[in-house]
Amino acid sequence: xxxxxxxxxxxxxxxxxxxALVARALQRQPRAVSAQELHRSLRRDDPRLGLATVxxxxxxxxxxGTARRFERQGHVSAYVACPPGHHHHVICDRCQRVSEIxxxxxxxMLRAVEARDGFRIDHASLDLYGTCADCQRKTRSVGRASxx
Amino acid sequence: xxxxxxxxxxxxxxxxxxxALVARALQRQPRAVSAQELHRSLRRDDPRLGLATVxxxxxxxxxxGTARRFERQGHVSAYVACPPGHHHHVICDRCQRVSEIxxxxxxxMLRAVEARDGFRIDHASLDLYGTCADCQRKTRSVGRASxx
DNA sequence: GTGGTTGCAAAGGTTTTGCATGTGC
DNA sequence: GCACATGCAAAACCTTTGCAACCAC
Numbered sequence: 001x002x003x004x005x006x007x008x009x010x011x012x013x014x015x016x017x018x019x020a021l022v023a024r025a026l027q028r029q030p031r032a033v034s035a036q037e038l039h040r041s042l043r044r045d046d047p048r049l050g051l052a053t054v055x056x057x058x059x060x061x062x063x064x065g066t067a068r069r070f071e072r073q074g075h076v077s078a079y080v081a082c083p084p085g086h087h088h089h090v091i092c093d094r095c096q097r098v099s100e101i102x103x104x105x106x107x108x109m110l111r112a113v114e115a116r117d118g119f120r121i122d123h124a125s126l127d128l129y130g131t132c133a134d135c136q137r138k139t140r141s142v143g144r145a146s147x148x
Numbered sequence: 149x150x151x152x153x154x155x156x157x158x159x160x161x162x163x164x165x166x167x168a169l170v171a172r173a174l175q176r177q178p179r180a181v182s183a184q185e186l187h188r189s190l191r192r193d194d195p196r197l198g199l200a201t202v203x204x205x206x207x208x209x210x211x212x213g214t215a216r217r218f219e220r221q222g223h224v225s226a227y228v229a230c231p232p233g234h235h236h237h238v239i240c241d242r243c244q245r246v247s248e249i250x251x252x253x254x255x256x257m258l259r260a261v262e263a264r265d266g267f268r269i270d271h272a273s274l275d276l277y278g279t280c281a282d283c284q285r286k287t288r289s290v291g292r293a294s295x296x
Numbered sequence: 297g298t299g300g301t302t303g304c305a306a307a308g309g310t311t312t313t314g315c316a317t318g319t320g321c
Numbered sequence: 322g323c324a325c326a327t328g329c330a331a332a333a334c335c336t337t338t339g340c341a342a343c344c345a346c
Contacts, residue, residue: 014300014345036335050303055336071219075310075335090267099265109257117247119238162320162325184310198328203311223310223335 013060018049022057023066023081031096032070032078161208166197170205171214171229179244180218180226 021042026033039054058079061067070091072078080089080098090099114120169190174181187202206227209215218239220226228237228246238247262268 016301016345018302034335048303052304052337053302056301071223075219075223075225077223077336090261090265099267101261102264105257105260109253112253113238113249116250117238119247164320164326166327182310196328200312200329201327204326225311 018046018053019057019060021046021049022054023061026058026061026067026079026081029081030098032072032080032091032098033096034072034076034078036076038079166194166201167205167208169194169197170202171209174206174209174215174227174229177229178246180220180228180239180246181244182220182224182226184224186227 022038025038025042035055035058036051038058039049039051042049042054058067058069058077061081062069062079066081067079068082068089070078070080070089078096082089082100090101091097170186173186173190183203183206184199186206187197187199190197190202206215206217206225209229210217210227214229215227216230216237218226218228218237226244230237230248238249239245
Protein backbone atom coordinates (compact mmCIF):
# COMPACT_ATOMS: atom_id res chain seq x y z
CA UNK A 1 0.00 0.00 0.00
CA UNK A 2 2.51 2.50 -1.13
CA UNK A 3 1.01 4.42 -4.01
CA UNK A 4 -2.25 6.20 -3.48
CA UNK A 5 -4.72 7.24 -6.15
CA UNK A 6 -3.81 10.89 -6.46
CA UNK A 7 -0.19 10.61 -5.42
CA UNK A 8 2.66 11.93 -7.54
CA UNK A 9 4.34 9.26 -9.56
CA UNK A 10 7.81 10.39 -8.68
CA UNK A 11 7.64 12.70 -5.74
CA UNK A 12 10.44 14.72 -4.29
CA UNK A 13 12.46 15.16 -7.45
CA UNK A 14 11.47 18.60 -8.59
CA UNK A 15 13.93 21.16 -7.32
CA UNK A 16 12.26 24.00 -5.47
CA UNK A 17 13.41 26.87 -3.39
CA UNK A 18 12.12 25.22 -0.21
CA UNK A 19 13.86 21.92 -0.84
CA ALA A 20 17.09 23.70 -1.56
CA LEU A 21 16.75 25.54 1.73
CA VAL A 22 16.14 22.35 3.66
CA ALA A 23 18.92 20.48 1.88
CA ARG A 24 21.47 23.21 2.47
CA ALA A 25 20.49 23.62 6.10
CA LEU A 26 20.79 19.88 6.67
CA GLN A 27 24.08 19.72 4.83
CA ARG A 28 25.52 22.40 7.06
CA GLN A 29 24.58 20.55 10.23
CA PRO A 30 27.12 18.15 11.64
CA ARG A 31 24.36 17.18 14.07
CA ALA A 32 21.18 15.17 13.88
CA VAL A 33 18.31 17.66 13.75
CA SER A 34 14.58 17.19 14.04
CA ALA A 35 12.13 18.53 11.50
CA GLN A 36 10.82 21.03 13.99
CA GLU A 37 14.27 22.28 14.86
CA LEU A 38 15.06 22.74 11.21
CA HIS A 39 11.75 24.45 10.64
CA ARG A 40 12.30 26.90 13.46
CA SER A 41 15.74 27.76 12.19
CA LEU A 42 14.69 28.10 8.56
CA ARG A 43 11.74 30.30 9.39
CA ARG A 44 14.17 33.10 10.02
CA ASP A 45 15.05 33.09 6.31
CA ASP A 46 11.54 32.41 5.11
CA PRO A 47 8.71 33.03 7.56
CA ARG A 48 6.18 31.43 5.27
CA LEU A 49 7.97 28.08 5.11
CA GLY A 50 5.56 25.42 6.33
CA LEU A 51 6.35 22.69 8.80
CA ALA A 52 4.75 20.07 6.59
CA THR A 53 7.01 21.14 3.77
CA VAL A 54 10.05 20.53 5.91
CA UNK A 55 8.79 17.08 6.79
CA UNK A 56 8.11 16.33 3.14
CA UNK A 57 11.46 17.61 2.01
CA UNK A 58 13.28 15.57 4.63
CA UNK A 59 11.40 12.40 3.81
CA UNK A 60 12.10 12.98 0.13
CA UNK A 61 15.78 13.16 0.93
CA UNK A 62 15.58 9.96 2.93
CA UNK A 63 13.87 8.28 -0.02
CA UNK A 64 16.58 9.55 -2.35
CA GLY A 65 19.25 8.35 0.00
CA THR A 66 20.78 11.75 0.69
CA ALA A 67 19.63 11.80 4.29
CA ARG A 68 19.00 9.34 7.04
CA ARG A 69 16.35 9.29 9.74
CA PHE A 70 16.92 8.36 13.38
CA GLU A 71 14.50 7.85 16.21
CA ARG A 72 15.56 10.16 18.95
CA GLN A 73 14.33 9.71 22.52
CA GLY A 74 10.78 10.91 22.95
CA HIS A 75 9.44 9.68 19.63
CA VAL A 76 11.09 12.35 17.58
CA SER A 77 12.67 11.78 14.21
CA ALA A 78 16.06 13.35 13.69
CA TYR A 79 17.71 13.68 10.30
CA VAL A 80 21.28 13.70 9.07
CA ALA A 81 22.60 14.42 5.61
CA CYS A 82 24.78 11.59 4.43
CA PRO A 83 26.31 10.19 1.29
CA PRO A 84 24.33 7.21 -0.03
CA GLY A 85 25.71 3.89 1.10
CA HIS A 86 26.62 4.97 4.57
CA HIS A 87 24.14 3.61 6.99
CA HIS A 88 25.71 3.49 10.42
CA HIS A 89 26.47 6.28 12.77
CA VAL A 90 27.55 7.24 16.23
CA ILE A 91 25.54 10.08 17.67
CA CYS A 92 26.60 12.30 20.51
CA ASP A 93 23.96 12.49 23.22
CA ARG A 94 24.93 15.99 24.17
CA CYS A 95 25.53 17.85 20.94
CA GLN A 96 23.93 15.40 18.50
CA ARG A 97 27.08 15.37 16.44
CA VAL A 98 27.21 12.46 14.03
CA SER A 99 30.14 10.32 13.07
CA GLU A 100 30.18 7.36 10.78
CA ILE A 101 30.90 3.78 11.68
CA UNK A 102 33.02 2.16 8.99
CA UNK A 103 31.42 -0.83 7.31
CA UNK A 104 34.30 -3.18 7.83
CA UNK A 105 34.12 -2.87 11.59
CA UNK A 106 30.55 -3.94 11.46
CA UNK A 107 30.67 -6.69 8.99
CA UNK A 108 32.47 -9.26 11.08
CA MET A 109 30.17 -8.68 14.01
CA LEU A 110 27.04 -8.94 11.91
CA ARG A 111 28.28 -12.14 10.32
CA ALA A 112 28.88 -13.63 13.72
CA VAL A 113 25.39 -12.72 14.87
CA GLU A 114 23.86 -14.13 11.72
CA ALA A 115 25.79 -17.36 12.08
CA ARG A 116 24.98 -17.77 15.74
CA ASP A 117 21.23 -18.06 15.58
CA GLY A 118 20.32 -17.89 11.94
CA PHE A 119 19.12 -14.32 12.01
CA ARG A 120 19.48 -12.44 8.80
CA ILE A 121 20.18 -8.76 9.30
CA ASP A 122 18.09 -7.17 6.60
CA HIS A 123 18.38 -3.47 6.95
CA ALA A 124 20.64 -3.27 9.93
CA SER A 125 20.11 0.15 11.37
CA LEU A 126 22.93 0.39 13.81
CA ASP A 127 23.12 3.70 15.57
CA LEU A 128 25.19 4.01 18.67
CA TYR A 129 24.77 6.84 21.11
CA GLY A 130 27.56 8.24 23.19
CA THR A 131 29.63 11.29 23.83
CA CYS A 132 31.95 12.75 21.24
CA ALA A 133 35.52 13.73 21.95
CA ASP A 134 34.74 17.45 22.13
CA CYS A 135 31.93 17.03 24.60
CA GLN A 136 34.06 14.77 26.75
CA ARG A 137 36.69 17.46 26.90
CA LYS A 138 34.21 20.22 27.59
CA THR A 139 32.24 18.55 30.34
CA ARG A 140 34.52 16.74 32.69
CA SER A 141 32.29 17.77 35.58
CA VAL A 142 28.80 17.30 34.20
CA GLY A 143 27.03 14.23 35.51
CA ARG A 144 24.96 12.03 33.26
CA ALA A 145 21.56 10.58 34.13
CA SER A 146 20.60 7.99 31.54
CA UNK A 147 19.99 4.57 33.03
CA UNK A 148 18.95 2.70 29.91
CA UNK B 149 14.53 17.49 35.93
CA UNK B 150 13.54 14.07 37.09
CA UNK B 151 11.56 14.46 40.27
CA UNK B 152 8.49 16.64 40.31
CA UNK B 153 6.95 18.27 43.37
CA UNK B 154 4.05 15.95 43.91
CA UNK B 155 5.63 12.90 42.35
CA UNK B 156 6.12 9.65 44.24
CA UNK B 157 9.58 9.34 45.69
CA UNK B 158 10.01 5.81 44.53
CA UNK B 159 7.40 4.99 41.97
CA UNK B 160 6.70 1.63 40.48
CA UNK B 161 7.76 -0.49 43.44
CA UNK B 162 4.49 -1.32 45.03
CA UNK B 163 3.25 -4.69 43.81
CA UNK B 164 -0.27 -4.56 42.49
CA UNK B 165 -2.51 -6.87 40.60
CA UNK B 166 -2.17 -4.76 37.44
CA UNK B 167 1.61 -4.70 37.50
CA ALA B 168 1.71 -8.42 38.01
CA LEU B 169 -0.54 -8.84 35.00
CA VAL B 170 1.66 -6.67 32.84
CA ALA B 171 4.87 -8.26 34.06
CA ARG B 172 3.63 -11.78 33.47
CA ALA B 173 2.28 -10.95 30.05
CA LEU B 174 5.56 -9.36 29.07
CA GLN B 175 7.56 -12.26 30.46
CA ARG B 176 5.59 -14.69 28.35
CA GLN B 177 6.24 -12.81 25.14
CA PRO B 178 9.32 -13.77 23.19
CA ARG B 179 8.51 -10.77 21.03
CA ALA B 180 8.73 -7.03 21.39
CA VAL B 181 5.23 -5.74 22.12
CA SER B 182 3.81 -2.26 22.23
CA ALA B 183 1.87 -0.91 25.18
CA GLN B 184 -1.30 -0.86 23.15
CA GLU B 185 -0.87 -4.44 22.01
CA LEU B 186 -0.34 -5.53 25.57
CA HIS B 187 -3.32 -3.52 26.71
CA ARG B 188 -5.58 -5.03 24.10
CA SER B 189 -4.52 -8.53 25.05
CA LEU B 190 -4.76 -7.96 28.80
CA ARG B 191 -8.19 -6.44 28.56
CA ARG B 192 -9.56 -9.88 27.96
CA ASP B 193 -8.56 -10.84 31.51
CA ASP B 194 -9.45 -7.49 33.03
CA PRO B 195 -11.73 -5.23 31.02
CA ARG B 196 -11.21 -2.35 33.41
CA LEU B 197 -7.42 -2.27 32.99
CA GLY B 198 -6.48 1.19 31.78
CA LEU B 199 -4.10 1.96 28.95
CA ALA B 200 -2.27 4.53 31.05
CA THR B 201 -1.69 1.89 33.68
CA VAL B 202 -0.03 -0.35 31.14
CA UNK B 203 2.22 2.49 30.06
CA UNK B 204 3.11 3.28 33.66
CA UNK B 205 3.77 -0.35 34.52
CA UNK B 206 6.00 -0.81 31.51
CA UNK B 207 8.00 2.34 32.20
CA UNK B 208 8.37 1.25 35.80
CA UNK B 209 9.86 -2.00 34.60
CA UNK B 210 12.22 -0.17 32.31
CA UNK B 211 13.32 1.99 35.24
CA UNK B 212 13.84 -1.11 37.37
CA GLY B 213 15.81 -2.74 34.60
CA THR B 214 13.48 -5.68 34.11
CA ALA B 215 12.37 -4.53 30.69
CA ARG B 216 13.79 -2.66 27.78
CA ARG B 217 12.17 -0.17 25.43
CA PHE B 218 12.69 -0.02 21.66
CA GLU B 219 11.55 2.51 19.14
CA ARG B 220 9.61 0.65 16.53
CA GLN B 221 8.88 2.20 13.14
CA GLY B 222 6.14 4.79 13.32
CA HIS B 223 7.10 6.27 16.69
CA VAL B 224 5.82 3.38 18.67
CA SER B 225 7.55 2.05 21.73
CA ALA B 226 7.91 -1.71 21.99
CA TYR B 227 8.92 -3.47 25.18
CA VAL B 228 10.79 -6.66 25.96
CA ALA B 229 11.32 -8.34 29.30
CA CYS B 230 14.99 -8.91 29.88
CA PRO B 231 17.40 -9.75 32.65
CA PRO B 232 19.26 -6.64 33.84
CA GLY B 233 22.63 -6.26 32.20
CA HIS B 234 21.57 -7.39 28.80
CA HIS B 235 21.28 -4.42 26.54
CA HIS B 236 21.63 -5.53 22.98
CA HIS B 237 19.19 -7.37 20.81
CA VAL B 238 18.32 -8.53 17.37
CA ILE B 239 14.68 -8.09 16.54
CA CYS B 240 12.80 -9.88 13.82
CA ASP B 241 10.94 -7.49 11.56
CA ARG B 242 8.21 -9.98 10.87
CA CYS B 243 7.42 -11.66 14.16
CA GLN B 244 9.16 -9.24 16.52
CA ARG B 245 11.02 -12.10 18.10
CA VAL B 246 13.97 -10.95 20.14
CA SER B 247 17.37 -12.53 20.43
CA GLU B 248 20.34 -11.28 22.36
CA ILE B 249 23.62 -10.12 20.95
CA UNK B 250 26.47 -11.44 23.06
CA UNK B 251 28.61 -8.75 24.63
CA UNK B 252 31.91 -10.10 23.42
CA UNK B 253 30.92 -9.76 19.79
CA UNK B 254 30.24 -6.13 20.38
CA UNK B 255 33.12 -5.16 22.51
CA UNK B 256 35.83 -5.27 19.93
CA MET B 257 33.79 -3.24 17.50
CA LEU B 258 32.89 -0.63 20.07
CA ARG B 259 36.49 -0.31 21.13
CA ALA B 260 37.54 0.27 17.56
CA VAL B 261 34.91 2.96 17.11
CA GLU B 262 35.90 4.64 20.33
CA ALA B 263 39.54 4.60 19.39
CA ARG B 264 38.97 5.90 15.91
CA ASP B 265 37.47 9.26 16.69
CA GLY B 266 37.43 9.57 20.43
CA PHE B 267 33.74 8.83 20.84
CA ARG B 268 32.78 7.25 24.09
CA ILE B 269 29.84 4.88 23.78
CA ASP B 270 27.92 5.62 26.94
CA HIS B 271 24.77 3.60 26.90
CA ALA B 272 25.19 1.90 23.58
CA SER B 273 21.74 0.91 22.53
CA LEU B 274 22.48 -1.45 19.73
CA ASP B 275 19.42 -3.04 18.27
CA LEU B 276 19.62 -4.76 14.95
CA TYR B 277 16.57 -5.56 12.91
CA GLY B 278 16.30 -8.49 10.60
CA THR B 279 14.55 -11.75 10.00
CA CYS B 280 14.84 -14.68 12.34
CA ALA B 281 15.56 -18.22 11.24
CA ASP B 282 11.96 -19.36 11.62
CA CYS B 283 10.56 -16.54 9.54
CA GLN B 284 13.14 -17.11 6.85
CA ARG B 285 12.06 -20.71 6.63
CA LYS B 286 8.38 -19.91 6.71
CA THR B 287 8.33 -17.22 4.08
CA ARG B 288 10.44 -18.25 1.18
CA SER B 289 7.77 -16.95 -1.17
CA VAL B 290 6.58 -13.83 0.61
CA GLY B 291 7.95 -10.63 -0.82
CA ARG B 292 9.11 -7.88 1.47
CA ALA B 293 8.12 -4.25 0.91
CA SER B 294 10.33 -2.20 3.23
CA UNK B 295 12.25 0.38 1.25
CA UNK B 296 13.98 2.02 4.18
C1' DG C 297 -1.00 23.87 -19.36
C1' DT C 298 0.02 19.99 -16.44
C1' DG C 299 1.35 17.85 -12.59
C1' DG C 300 4.15 18.10 -8.77
C1' DT C 301 4.64 21.30 -4.57
C1' DT C 302 3.46 24.48 -1.02
C1' DG C 303 1.04 26.40 3.15
C1' DC C 304 -2.32 26.23 6.18
C1' DA C 305 -5.26 23.98 9.18
C1' DA C 306 -7.38 20.00 10.59
C1' DA C 307 -6.91 15.20 11.57
C1' DG C 308 -4.36 11.11 13.06
C1' DG C 309 -1.64 8.50 16.06
C1' DT C 310 0.76 7.45 20.37
C1' DT C 311 1.92 8.79 24.83
C1' DT C 312 1.35 11.71 29.01
C1' DT C 313 -1.12 14.08 32.60
C1' DG C 314 -4.89 15.65 36.04
C1' DC C 315 -7.74 14.22 39.29
C1' DA C 316 -11.08 11.63 42.01
C1' DT C 317 -11.26 7.08 43.61
C1' DG C 318 -9.23 2.83 45.11
C1' DT C 319 -5.68 -0.01 47.48
C1' DG C 320 -1.31 -1.94 49.59
C1' DC C 321 1.36 -1.51 53.63
C1' DG D 322 -4.23 6.39 57.46
C1' DC D 323 -0.95 7.78 54.00
C1' DA D 324 1.17 7.48 50.09
C1' DC D 325 1.19 5.37 45.99
C1' DA D 326 -1.56 3.32 42.10
C1' DT D 327 -5.53 3.10 39.07
C1' DG D 328 -9.03 4.52 35.51
C1' DC D 329 -10.96 7.61 32.86
C1' DA D 330 -10.86 11.42 29.91
C1' DA D 331 -8.61 15.29 28.34
C1' DA D 332 -4.36 17.18 26.89
C1' DA D 333 0.11 17.22 24.67
C1' DC D 334 3.01 15.84 21.32
C1' DC D 335 4.91 14.87 16.75
C1' DT D 336 3.61 13.73 12.24
C1' DT D 337 0.49 13.16 8.29
C1' DT D 338 -3.17 14.50 5.23
C1' DG D 339 -6.73 17.37 2.48
C1' DC D 340 -7.10 20.94 -0.39
C1' DA D 341 -6.82 25.41 -2.81
C1' DA D 342 -3.27 28.24 -4.51
C1' DC D 343 1.24 28.14 -6.59
C1' DC D 344 5.20 27.17 -9.42
C1' DA D 345 8.67 24.45 -12.27
C1' DC D 346 8.99 22.50 -16.58
